[in-house]
Amino acid sequence: MKQKIKEEIYRCIFAVLAFSSLVFLVGITLTLLTQGLPLFREVSFMNFLAGTDWYPTYDPPDFGALPLIASSAFVTLGAMFVCVPLGIGSALYMNEIAGYRQKSFLKPLVEILAGIPSVIYGFFGMVAVAPLIQRIFNLPTGLTALTGSLVLGIMATPTVASLAEDALSFVPNSFREASLAVGANRWQTLVKVVMPSAGSGISTAVILGISRAIGETMTVLMVTGGSAVIPRSFFQPVRPMTSTIASEMGEAVFGQLHYNSLFALGLVLFFTTLFFNIIAEYISSRYRLKLGMGR
Amino acid sequence: MENEVEISVSDLSFYYGKTKALKNISMDIYRNRVTAIIGPSGCGKSTFIRLFNRMNDLVPGTRAEGRINIGGLDILGTGVDVVELRRRVGMVFQKPNPFPKSIFRNVSYGLEVKNVKDKIYIEEMVEEALKNAALYEEIKDRLNDSALMLSGGQQQRLCIARCLAVKPEVILFDEPCASLDPVSTKKIEDLITELKKDYTIVIVTHNMQQAARVSDYTAFLYFGELVEYGISEKLFTVPADSRTEEYLSGKFG
Ligand SMILES: Nc1ncnc2c1ncn2[C@@H]1O[C@H](COP(=O)(O)OP(=O)(O)OP(=O)(O)O)[C@@H](O)[C@H]1O
Ligand SMILES: [Mg+2]
Numbered sequence: 365m366k367q368k369i370k371e372e373i374y375r376c377i378f379a380v381l382a383f384s385s386l387v388f389l390v391g392i393t394l395t396l397l398t399q400g401l402p403l404f405r406e407v408s409f410m411n412f413l414a415g416t417d418w419y420p421t422y423d424p425p426d427f428g429a430l431p432l433i434a435s436s437a438f439v440t441l442g443a444m445f446v447c448v449p450l451g452i453g454s455a456l457y458m459n460e461i462a463g464y465r466q467k468s469f470l471k472p473l474v475e476i477l478a479g480i481p482s483v484i485y486g487f488f489g490m491v492a493v494a495p496l497i498q499r500i501f502n503l504p505t506g507l508t509a510l511t512g513s514l515v516l517g518i519m520a521t522p523t524v525a526s527l528a529e530d531a532l533s534f535v536p537n538s539f540r541e542a543s544l545a546v547g548a549n550r551w552q553t554l555v556k557v558v559m560p561s562a563g564s565g566i567s568t569a570v571i572l573g574i575s576r577a578i579g580e581t582m583t584v585l586m587v588t589g590g591s592a593v594i595p596r597s598f599f600q601p602v603r604p605m606t607s608t609i610a611s612e613m614g615e616a617v618f619g620q621l622h623y624n625s626l627f628a629l630g631l632v633l634f635f636t637t638l639f640f641n642i643i644a645e646y647i648s649s650r651y652r653l654k655l656g657m658g659r
Numbered sequence: 660m661e662n663e664v665e666i667s668v669s670d671l672s673f674y675y676g677k678t679k680a681l682k683n684i685s686m687d688i689y690r691n692r693v694t695a696i697i698g699p700s701g702c703g704k705s706t707f708i709r710l711f712n713r714m715n716d717l718v719p720g721t722r723a724e725g726r727i728n729i730g731g732l733d734i735l736g737t738g739v740d741v742v743e744l745r746r747r748v749g750m751v752f753q754k755p756n757p758f759p760k761s762i763f764r765n766v767s768y769g770l771e772v773k774n775v776k777d778k779i780y781i782e783e784m785v786e787e788a789l790k791n792a793a794l795y796e797e798i799k800d801r802l803n804d805s806a807l808m809l810s811g812g813q814q815q816r817l818c819i820a821r822c823l824a825v826k827p828e829v830i831l832f833d834e835p836c837a838s839l840d841p842v843s844t845k846k847i848e849d850l851i852t853e854l855k856k857d858y859t860i861v862i863v864t865h866n867m868q869q870a871a872r873v874s875d876y877t878a879f880l881y882f883g884e885l886v887e888y889g890i891s892e893k894l895f896t897v898p899a900d901s902r903t904e905e906y907l908s909g910k911f912g
Contacts, residue, residue, distance in 0.1 A: 463719060464719065536756070538752060538754060538756035539756060539758060540717075541714065541717075541750075541752065541756070542752065542756045542757075542758065542818070542821070543758070543768070543772075544714070544717070544745065545712060545714065545745055545749065545750040545752075545822070546745065546746070546749065546768060546769035546772070546821060546822060546824075546825055547742050547743070547745045547746040547769055547772060547773060547825060548742075548768070548769075548772035549742055549772070552772045556768075556771070556772065557758055560759075560760075561758075561759055
């Protein structure tokens with residue numbers, strides 16, 4: 365009898381722990397909705413998403429978020445060009461080319477990089493990357509979309525590399541042996557057998573890397589300058605959604621439209637990353653299914 | 660039929676790091692014969708046959724001494740084209756390992772990586788390989804289905820077809836029936852007997868009855884040493900070495 369009660373108590377504790385993430389998710393969504401939606405009583409949804417002027421403190425204020433959304437997209441896209449080749453390249457090198465000793469040294473290195481706080485990447489961007497960009501391209505300021513892309517890309521690389529490496533090491537060695545045994549060389553084995561088998565795992569890695577880049581705040585705030593205009597080139601300062609929220613939250617007054625508009629930006633971010641994560645989850649669950657059938 | 664030597668092994672030793680896994684093995688393997696390699700687990704059977712197609716190259720820190728001559732070529736030499744060698748010496752593994760591709764693409768893979776472009780030729784070769792692997796009739800209507808949909812025994816025959824499609828001279832089987840049911844095992848055994856008309860076959864097996872059924876010659880390895888090698892019938896009935904006798908009696912229970 366006593367034993368039964370004890371078991372029941374344990375069950376409850378773990379159930380509570382397990383469901384807490386659901387509670388948090390609902391809580392976060394509700395917060396964003398209750399604080400963000402009031403904006404749309406005054407500003408139409410279209411004007412918010414497609415408006416080109418962001419002057420939240422003017423009278424009358426403008427809440428056109430397009431420059432911010434475009435800035436986020438710009439910087440994220442740029443970051444992709446950095447983290448996808450770097451991340452997948454490192455993963456391929458670690459798993460398929462490097463010997464055991466090199467790998468046992470490289471993999472922890474990548475993991476350390478993944479654990480560095482983003483402010484530190486921000487410092488690195490401000491002190492090392494920005495001046496370099498300014499000098500190379502002869503710009504008035506080094507704080508540009510390009511700088512942001514580079515630093516964010518470098519930052520997302522370890523995530524992509526580490527996850528892609530996991531995906532590659534998940535490919536059964538028997539596939540590699542089978543390929544080599546019929547006279548394929550290493551390169552053909554890699555391109556025709558290993559990469560396609562790890563394909564969905566690698567795409568998941570890329571999506572999660574991107575999703576990390578989109579949501580990143582501190583680094584972007586420190587290295588992208590911050591002018592709220594629709595970016596026309598990578599060489600001008602930009603102002604992504606995250607850094608807008610971070611820098612304006614201090615001056616926004618609770619309950620006012622400006623305050624609500626920042627939460628509305630948060631909603632956009634939230635749904636974008638949610639979208640990417642759902643896609644990643646979908647792909648990787650299909651992947652598990654596919655390999656599972658091989659047993 | 661006269662016995663012709665296809666593979667000649669002389670004074671072969673192999674090391675994993677400092678461990679000597681194969682000890683001064685010498686033997687001749689004959690063309691169009693089935694040669695079985697038997698011995699207790701860990702005695703070096705896989706290590707031995709994986710030298711014939713240089714599969715052990717993938718394991719770092721290994722070293723081979725001595726010579727293996729296949730069709731006039733010393734295949735352990737440094738200048739050997741390993742890719743070319745593996746086309747001549749095919750291998751079928753213990754666990755069926757089809758690629759997660761279609762049945763057709765699995766069989767055509769060896770030709771694809773050989774850069775064969777002629778579609779009609781490829782189709783002919785795939786069909787022929789599948790027929791020779793006694794699989795064609797079962798799957799001819801679903802060549803484009805995923806190979807992973809096949810049963811274990813069909814998958815193993817598919818792997819044999821994949822190997823046949825590049826027209827090797829020698830086929831190495833490393834415990835090909837270890838994960839199969841008796842019916843599938845019977846099919847593979849019949850197939851091996853059929854294939855020996857055109858190929859030289861080396862098969863590693865733990866199953867003594869199987870070795871006795873399919874092989875013409877049997878080699879008994881023990882702790883990396885070749886203890887006894889000869890005509891299967893003789894080795895299984897009147898073994899020359901006491902260790903062979905002990906092993907066989909232990910196995911037969
Ligand atoms: N990659 C490796 N690194 C180090 N030692 C190895 C490696 N592979 C095999 N060995 C060792 O070499 C010896 C022979 O192994 P091998 O796999 O050839 O045996 P086997 O006869 O095929 O055994 P089984 O019947 O279990 O398949 C064993 O002692 C094994 O521990
Ligand atoms: Mg073995």
